Amino acid sequence: MKLKKIDIRRKFGMMDIVIFISLGALLFLIISPSIGKQVTPSGIEISTNIANLPMYAFLSVRRMMIAYILSLIFTFVYGYIAANNKKAEKFMIPILDILQSIPVLSFLPAVVLGLMAIFPNGNLGIEISCIILIFTGQVWNMTFSFYNSTKIIPKDLREAAEIFQLNKWSQFKKLELPFSAIGLVWNSMMSWSGGWFFLMACEMFRLKGKDFRLPGLGSYLQTASNAGDKKALFWGILTLVLVIVLLDQLIWRPVIAWSDKFKVELTGSQDAPHSFILTMIRRSVIIETVTEKALTPLFEKVNQKIDGFVNKIEKNKRNKNNRKNTVGQIIKWSIRMLFIGFFIYSTYGAIKIVSDISIRDLAKIPPAVTYSFLRVAVAQIIALAWTVPLGVAVGMNKKIASILQPIIQVIASIPATALFPVVLAFFINIFGGLSFASILLMLLGTQWYILFNVIAGAMSIPEDLKEAAKVYGLKGWKKWKILILPSIFPYLLTGMVTATGGCWNASIVSEYVSFGGHTVSTIGLGALISEATETGNFPLLIVSTLVMCIVVVGVNKILWKKLYSLSEERFKIEL
Template sequence: MMRLPHSFSNIRGRETLARSQVLQRSWPFVLDLCIAAIGLACFYGVVRIAMFWAGRPEPGIVVSLSPRALPRYAFYSVVRIGLAYLLSLFFAISYGYIAAYNRRAEKVMIAILDILQSIPVLSFLPPVMLAMIALFPTRQLGVEMGAIVLIFTGSVWNMAFSFYSSLKSIPRELMEATSIYCFSRVQRLLQLELPYAAIGLIWNSIMSVAGAWFFLMVCEMFHLGSRDFRLPGLGSYLQTAADAGNGVAIAWGLAVMILIIVATDQLVWRPLIAWSDKFKFEQVESSSRVTSPILHLLTQSNALHSIRQHTIMPLTEGLYTRLADRRLAKLHRLTVVKPASGIRTLAVRVLALIIVAVAVLYAAFQAVVLLRPLPGAQYLHILQGALATFLRVNFSLLLASAWTIPVGVAIGSNPRLARIAQPLAQIAASVPAAALFPVLLLALVRIGGGMGIGSIALMLLGTQWYILFNVIAGAMAIPSDLKEVATLFRFNTVQRWKTVILPGIFPFLITGLVTASGGAWNASIIAEYFPIKGQILQTTGLGAIISEATGGGQFPVLLLATIVMALIVVTTNRLVWRPLYRLAETRYKLGA
């Protein structure tokens, strides 16, 4: 073989090195251009959506089943879900923070949260839509805000439960460290509480967005009495296609939805999961980490690095300094006792309590007036429906737990498996079950089943993912040093599950079960009352009663069914979920 001269090989080596240096310098510039293009596209999208929302409301919108309309419909739906998610994130952090640190309000707030997450979306429909339209009577914005708030009511509660549970399980030594270093509440939130809760919050965010896709058909195409509140979007497209029995249109709509879900996973969730992996509470770094090419590229962006270095960091440091000085000044003022200030604070609290009590009594009186015309047979019918739905909800929880716990632990413990299984789970959780329910129902009828079995199957399609995603988050949050100790002592499978896995995922599992229970009650509105091809398929249950009352504008029946559901949920919360939460906060809390 002929060898190249030594000088020539040196020249080739220098050329290769220079080419790689040029690529290293040019690639961040190309990435900056991509980020700028994304920013311009977002700005254009904001302008277009503002023009549409500022226009006059369009009564009786006709949803086109042409595939050409899908990009525009998908854009509208993505904007609604994105705004509903941002609203959910703000609410979850605020509500969970107050509930975790205010012992007086904690029991009431968690009970209210459990009630709200169990109330079906259709129960919120009349007050939400009428209120939004009253605020913006001459603009499309009113109906749009109504749809966004309805999506919010179907996806926010599991995020609030997750953040609350994470705050209650923060190790004591970390909280003591923030007190020693005089962290302000804002600094503690940004540097301890949000990072510690990041893993659970991100996975519950994935579930919330999947739940938003699940209820999108209800939120974009609904009726209140004789009024039609239909919006152009991917959900209304799928519902129209299902009503028409157009299998080709359903396939096109599901294909676009799956494409959006996969793109969201790769561009948003996967980078966030890889970023949050550094917040695991462990003393030994894991050898296997979650990776994301998008996150790796973003860390090489010169524009983002410059913004962080010259804008974000100086602002946060200045904010922390001012808050620390204000905290020290407040502690100095508290050394002087001011009885007048204490009396003033007590008077404000008493006044606020009186206002709340008057509002509650007035609402209770109006509810009694509204329920008075109902006959006794209606009460008995609602109680029978409540018992049937209660049994379906608990049976679906047992079936869901049987497979989601082992599968979730396997996915959360294996980053390679998570890269494959996570997008598939998101797609399965996000596809509206109502779009698949006609096929499922026909199959059950052929094998001898009916709406009784079909309603349980549909509840499973909508609620099992709450348990799965929380178990995945819990398995990912188990410290690597605990796993290494289990390996060092040669634990068998039973010992590993009993000593490491189940205690490690227990707080996340309880959150998943609570939110899955609420999701099952919520899904009953679709599972027990399903319109298809001009006829109504229904079975005995509260969901069917609520759906029928909403469609017929029977507000007394709707109110009574919602009250009965709330009473069942409160009782379950007091007897089951609160003791389990207390156990998670004490016995299964990480810490020295």
């Protein structure tokens, strides 16, 4: 294994400060159209009649699918630019750190109030808001995965792409996308699990004392939970499990089997994953005919158009050399000035809102940060202890994977918030109240980020290295130290970073729980954000969100970035 040292150490600087200020400004900019205005609650009643579950399931899956498509587009565009443009990377990755640490409920008032101002009549604004909120629960780990995979592409493959004179589009299509496929597939599964986790918060919520709801599985489960209707809760969870199993068998298992061909190795695996559905698709005469007669020609034409467009752009860049493009410069500076104007306006508005925060609210933040930080740390340690060995076992043994993968997918996708009220009384009476129980809920919502990434990392270990380990008789701890841990380390880091952000995200639903008409809360930053969202306390909401972002990004700078640097220095595989 050839090691290449790449210095990517970053320090907290002026750019980070600008990003934090911009974040507060952005929240104000979106919220400002509706500040002081009366919000209109949704008049839709959510029935707990089980006859409505099929339609509710369809509506939720549709929202999830739209959000996932948007997430995939964002992942490719944002991740590609961040990985291939060093100047852009300096501010795009810190922005991504911040965005993935912002709780869904912190996006909620900004998105809902802004869209309600644009679409005041009907539920279109709420529908779009729900999709955007699901998007914020899906996209960040996918983007981190694609970015990280692109950064660790072996130098040999990069050089081969240059020798064959592949343009940017061809490199993306033939090198970057295939190399990142396995990690992206497993993180896509995790994104769907994350989407299901926050579905209850996205389809039914309270804002400024008003109820907003959309028909769907999330709102059904939330309604049943609030009413303490255990029978309806059971049928809702059962429906969710059935939907997840169907998606696993019809989509994810075939995609996993298909993506195995992108593993970088010189010898093929004897126990490659397989899928009955994928086999049937490949044997289907109809699908083969449609593919040959319609899809392949269509994709070839699209590919030629994109290829020609990219070649033209690259040719123009070479021809222009250092000549100044006057029109381009004017447009660039106009955009910059427009951005500066919006930045000044929105920053002033954000400062004006934050200045209204009371001393009493400010005093709540330090202890809230401390308690939430400790819960996040404990949850991460517990998650790390069991997800790494299980993830390696699943990723390196296809037989185990075929059995456990659908089970893991189902368990990971069940919203912990739906199960939590059932055992809430038990934890309050026996284990020290919600303070301890919230750790469990954080764990249920975020441990899967680590597990799915470890599985992806273990599956990506080349068969050549596995065979070499057998030849040299590596077993037990030596095998872990020399082969497994170095191989999964980049994936494990991606999982830990996204899990940390996920823990902070989960704090909003784990530290502030409603069940049977009662609300139970504990000291924590998530509880402050939930309370501020429900009461419309925007100064506290903005300050709490910014504090959470500062904590998460601070940990990323102090810990995770150094480990990422170590990952690229010591654990990058060169062919």
